[in-house]
Amino acid sequence: MASGQFVNKLQEEVICPICLDILQKPVTIDCGHNFCLKCITQIGETSCGFFKCPLCKTSVRKNAIRFNSLLRNLVEKIQALQASEVQSKRKEATCPRHQEMFHYFCEDDGKFLCFVCRESKDHKSHNVSLIEEAAQNYQGQIQEQIQVLQQKEKETVQVKAQGVHRVDVFTDQVEHEKQRILTEFELLHQVLEEEKNFLLSRIYWLGHEGTEAGKHYVASTEPQLNDLKKLVDSLKTKQNMPPRQLLE
Ligand SMILES: [Zn+2]
Ligand SMILES: [Zn+2]
Ligand SMILES: [Zn+2]
Numbered sequence: 001m002a003s004g005q006f007v008n009k010l011q012e013e014v015i016c017p018i019c020l021d022i023l024q025k026p027v028t029i030d031c032g033h034n035f036c037l038k039c040i041t042q043i044g045e046t047s048c049g050f051f052k053c054p055l056c057k058t059s060v061r062k063n064a065i066r067f068n069s070l071l072r073n074l075v076e077k078i079q080a081l082q083a084s085e086v087q088s089k090r091k092e093a094t095c096p097r098h099q100e101m102f103h104y105f106c107e108d109d110g111k112f113l114c115f116v117c118r119e120s121k122d123h124k125s126h127n128v129s130l131i132e133e134a135a136q137n138y139q140g141q142i143q144e145q146i147q148v149l150q151q152k153e154k155e156t157v158q159v160k161a162q163g164v165h166r167v168d169v170f171t172d173q174v175e176h177e178k179q180r181i182l183t184e185f186e187l188l189h190q191v192l193e194e195e196k197n198f199l200l201s202r203i204y205w206l207g208h209e210g211t212e213a214g215k216h217y218v219a220s221t222e223p224q225l226n227d228l229k230k231l232v233d234s235l236k237t238k239q240n241m242p243p244r245q246l247l248e
């Protein structure tokens with residue numbers, strides 16, 4: 001915490017709840033609350049013996065108001081601290097070379113200047129403005145930068161959204177293509193299955209027909225073969241016959 005803030009916090013602790021100023025001659029009453037002597041005396045003025053604490057409404061004895069030396073010391077210390085704060089602030093705002101207040105800001109050197117500095121040859125040709133104006137300019141620049149950055153942020157968000165959209169579209173396309181391939185192959189598979197069944201049934205039929213035809217052929221050639229065999233046998237017999245018998 002900066003020392004200034006610290007002093008302010010401390011000061012809050014020694015504020016009189018009646019006049020809302022720093023306690024003057026702080027006193028404590030029966031309930032434990034603290035006030036300026038003057039403030040609490042005014043409250044108790046109209047009553048005799050007892051009065052109500054303006055903070056907690058407790059009934060307290062009028063003659064039990066007592067000075068709080070601890071609090072008084074604290075108030076004095078805080079006031080001393082505040083005084084030194086003010087002094088150091090004044091010192092910060094004073095040119096150490098000329099003991100004059102800073103009123104200007106040199107844009108070239110980034111330095112605060114008193115009116116003597118400003119007229120000096122060091123800064124005479126420099127771009128010098130009043131501190132308030134320089135601060136305003138700076139605020140303006142900051143504002144501009146904020147706007148530029150906000151615009152960039154907006155654009156980045158848009159680009160990101162577009163990117164996300166593109167990825168979504170691509171993912172959809174991939175899924176669609178996958179489904180298309182699956183469907184196509186399922187169809188192909190069906191067609192091939194049908195073709196296979198058709199060819200198989202055809203080959204079964206051919207096989208069956210062939211076997212039947214073969215059987216039929218064998219059956220039909222059997223008597224012819226027998227006849228031929230008989231003929232061959234008789235011819236063989238004739239072959240072995242003596243010539244005479246053969247020519248009979
Ligand atoms: Zn007071
Ligand atoms: Zn009280
Ligand atoms: Zn100066």
Ligand SMILES: [Zn+2]
Nearest residue numbers: 106109123126
């Ligand atoms: Zn300068």
